[in-house]
Amino acid sequence: MDDFIAVVNNGNKRYTLPCSADMSVLELLRSNGIGVYSPCGGNGTCGKCRAVISGAVSAADEHEIKMLGDEYAKGVRLACRTIILGDVTVDIDSIDGMHVESSLKNVSYGRSPLSDGRFGIAVDIGTTTVAVYLCDLSCGTVCDTRAFVNPQEAFGADVISRIDKIMRDKTALTAERNAIISALNGAIAEMIKENNIDKNDVRACVIGGNTVMEHIACGVDPSPIAVSPFRTPTLFDNARFDAGKLGIDIADDGVCLISPCFASYVGGDIALGIVASDTDISPDTTLFLDIGTNGEIVLSVGGRLYLCSAAAGPAFEGAGIECGCAGVDGAVCAVMYSDGVLTVTTVGNAAPCGICGSGLIDATAVMLEMGVIDETGAFNDEMPDDVLKYVRDGRFYLTDNVYVSAVDVRQIQLAKAAVCAGILTLMHRCGIEEKDIARVVLAGGFGSHINARSASAIGLIPGSLYKKAVFAGNTAGVGAVMSLCDGDARHRLALLCDRSEYTELSTDKYFAQEYINQMAFE
Secondary structure, eight states: OEEEEEEEEEEEEEEEEEEEEOOOOOHHHHHOOOOOTTTTTTSOOSOEEEEEEEEEEEEHHHHHHHHHHHGGTEEEEEGGGGBEEEEEEEEEEEOOOOOOOOBTTOOOOOOOOSSSSSEEEEEOSSSSEEEEEEEEEETEEEEEEEEEOOOGGGSSSHHHHHHHHHHHHHHHHHHHHHHHHHHHHHHHHHHHHHHTTOOGEEEEEEEEEOOHHHHTTTTTGGGGGGGGTTTTOGGGEEEEEEHHTTOOOOTTTTTEEEEOOBTTBOHHHHHHHHTTHHHHTTTTTHHHHHHHEEEEEEEETTTTTEEEEOOOOOGGGGGSSBBOOOOOOEEEEEEEETEEEEEEEGGGOOOOOOOOOHHOOOOOOHHHHHBOOOOOOBBOOOOHHHHTEEETTTTEEEEOOOEEEEEHHHHHHHHHHHHHHHHHHHHHHHHHOOGOOOOEEEHHHTTTTTTTTHHHHTTTTTTGGGEEHHHHOHHHHHHHHHHHHHHHHHHHHHHHGGEEEEOOGGGOOOHOOOOOOHSSSS
């Protein structure tokens, strides 16, 4: 029974919501499709779901107060540990301050659209970030964009956490699906209104995402994906649906194309990225990397696509890192050490609030360069005074409030070893060497912002391959737009699975050995 009222302020948006006693603030936000960063899925262990909360709520216990530190005195609480007892007010950080690259605008992506409608929607459902593009199908161009944090963050930072929720509680599938569909429809409605478009003129939609994200968006139980032999239902072999059936709020007779998935952990976003980067049609041997919670790796050799997925963990997304965060304003995204001076760059040049994946890679490379850590990842016992001034209590301080800990370094080691070993495994399978690879495509929001030299320095990318790196941006988004607007792109997309060979790394002996070999910083 809805007994009370919650007022939720989220950036420039204000919600008045009914709520019930004994539900947590995180549950309230989650049930209304409002995203708040919660990598542990609401288990009270990450300390990330912070909000200024006032009104009739439960008192903070010792654990919560300790996790919040000085912020507790400012009215900050953990949403997952704050129980509603009456009317409540919640102020959370805006999730709207994210952007998609403007380079997609004013570029023609073809003139053979998916439908005969005037407009279409292209969607890239990332585990962390969702990008939505409004396209004018008459000329094949992007005319508006939206990006936001995936509201499923409330169910966990990674796909395994979200599947786990569903496996333990089948109602979670509906909740997770409703969260993303509601957010998508909100973004679509905003663009339609701001561009003075009739909804009935929007008759086509292309959706891409990793295999789990596509399953959840379509209301299909992804549980088999998490259990050996890691089955992938054939539903997503270029599946085409009525948009209304999926709950996408466009024209009643609109169509929706779901990008094909290769395997449990190589999904439709990678298929779209392959098309966008021309990896499938390039005559040269090409290495395509989309590095995130999973490191999806594609090696194109002689017309064949060799694929694998390395379980990197959430470190590159900023989760599981003590000062970790997504690439939001204030996130440390680049670190440099020169002439004895450490300098950092933050997203939006805002005051430092945490560190995102690209900053972590730079910071780790700098720690190696300065001698803060050795090849095993351990902090050195002795350091020069000009280095030691950045180290306190086993932490390397980038700013007064942002640091990298010994535990963080270990997480980076695990992540980089998995990705590098995955690359080497595909190279071994194809019988090629570094010199045979002509191009390395770094894709995705994270891949496009990392320093390739730093990635090589810590052993994320093998040897000298960083010299061949090209930064491709959000190839999943570009591929979705291309597939929406251009018949040739859709034809190429449809052929990819038949041209591919997938390697399951969890059972590959070569990978297991290389994973151990790549743990060290050498």
